[in-house]
Amino acid sequence: MINIYQTFRKFLRDNGCERQFDAAFYEQCGANVLDETLADILVIDEGFFGRVFRWDLTPEGREFWKDIDNKW
Numbered sequence: 001m002i003n004i005y006q007t008f009r010k011f012l013r014d015n016g017c018e019r020q021f022d023a024a025f026y027e028q029c030g031a032n033v034l035d036e037t038l039a040d041i042l043v044i045d046e047g048f049f050g051r052v053f054r055w056d057l058t059p060e061g062r063e064f065w066k067d068i069d070n071k072w
Contacts, residue, residue, distance in 0.1 A: 005039040008048075017068055020060055028053040046072070 012018035025034050032038060034052075042052070049072055055065035 003036075004044045005036045008039065008044050011072060015068060015071060017060075017064075020058070020064075024053045024058045024060075028057060048072070 009018065012021050022033070026032065029052075034042075042048070049065060049069035055062040058065065
C-alpha cells in the first residue's frame with residue numbers, strides 16, 4: 001500500500017519546497033508539525049494545498065503555491 005504521507009514528503013523534496021511548506025504550516029497552524037498522524041487527520045488529497053494554509057501570507061506568495069498546487 002502506498003503511504004500518501006511519504007509520497008507527499010517526496011513531492012515536496014523533489015520540488016524544492018519542503019522547508020517552505022513546513023515553515024508556512026508551522027507559522028499558520030500554531031506549534032504543529034505535519035507528521036504522519038496529522039496528515040491522516042487532515043487528509044492529503046488533490047485539494048490539500050488549497051486548504052492547508054493561506055498562500056498569500058507566506059514569503060513565497062500565492063503564485064509560488066499555485067504552481068506547486070498545480071504540480072501536485
